[in-house]
Amino acid sequence: MTSDNHSRHRELQQDARAWADFTGTSYTAALRQVKSPLAQGLLGDRVSARHLIATLDEHELIGARGGAPRLGENGTFSTIPWRFNGRSDLIELALITDMLRMFAPIPDSATPEVSSYSLKHTAEEFLSPHCSYVSNGRMIWAAAALGLPIVDLEGSELNVLIGVLEREHDYVRRMVERGRIRPKAHHHRPAGYAYLRTALARAAAGEWITAGWTRRAPAAVSAPFHDWLIRQAGRDDVIGDLADDYTAGVRDSDHRVARTPDEMLGIFYEVSHSPEAYDAVVSAIAEWMMTVPTAKPVRTPRIGESVQDHSGWGAGAGTVERYEYRCPCGDGAIVEEHDNIPGFRDRDVSILCAKCSAEWRFAGGRSLSGWGLEPVSVTR
Structure with missing residues (x-):
């Protein structure tokens, strides 16, 4: 056994002993959870059982700090104690942590906006069938262990606000919760969403994923x-x-x-x-x-094209090319034609829509094939 493998094996054993003592389960059952492919850390490092346990005592907001427990199964100040089944508790916490890693953290200057209770329901749908139930307390626990910003929710003794981007959470919630209208655009999709979906299925099948996921810095896109x-x-x-x-x-x-x-x-x-x-x-x-005087004219998408052979007008055969583009209002077309016939070569582009002909014109200074449109009201 190499030094690295020996060190990892010892870490797994130490985690299993700590989890067994904390949850009152057997060492063998705890070790089975620690070694589960679903607990390997799909969007980051493996979740340490010892770190999870320490969080419940040391965290600045939810940590007991040597006193009475600050967090329980139902949330902060919950009187419901933790319920550990000895089979999947650590795995489920690891999965909840991976789901939270999927979201981009909020900027340092921002205040958390997403309720732990709302996140718990999103996690249940997203992680199903690998994790069918997520308690409010475990969602808060995982967020605290991950180091996400957490603040008390005014007027609630159980829920907190967690520092993930609200727009990203709303996107995922609408994608996974039954009965919701799914997003029609994906600019708010979390960077790790598709990867985690695939990784969950692979890990559930027993696969160890050796190629780790790295969050890429958002690319600057001119808009x-x-x-x-x-x-x-x-x-x-x-x-x-x-x-x-x-x-x-x-x-x-x-x-x-x-x-x-x-x-x-x-x-x-x-x-x-x-x-x-x-x-x-x-x-x-x-x-x-x-x-913006340097703004480019409008170019609409092509919706059709055809090339027809033509016998010509005595100087030889040729072709007639016709390209159709959607007009700006969408009810007509812009037609670009090229007659490639010896002795009769012609090019033309026209707007075949009465409404758009009245509202748009071809911008000057451009080739026929490089045409572009601007509203007739534009003055240069």
């Missing part, structure tokens, strides 16, 4: 139109109303972030909206383009 639009929230006009609705939709994962005007139109292709809301989008794009 100039989004940044501008959310700053318009609260304005007393149609653009302000649009910005209010858009900001709420991003917050609630009802649609994705519109980094550009093109993506804003893309959102409106996917969600139901009134004609007035679309008109507000056109007004917002026009104002954005006048505010």
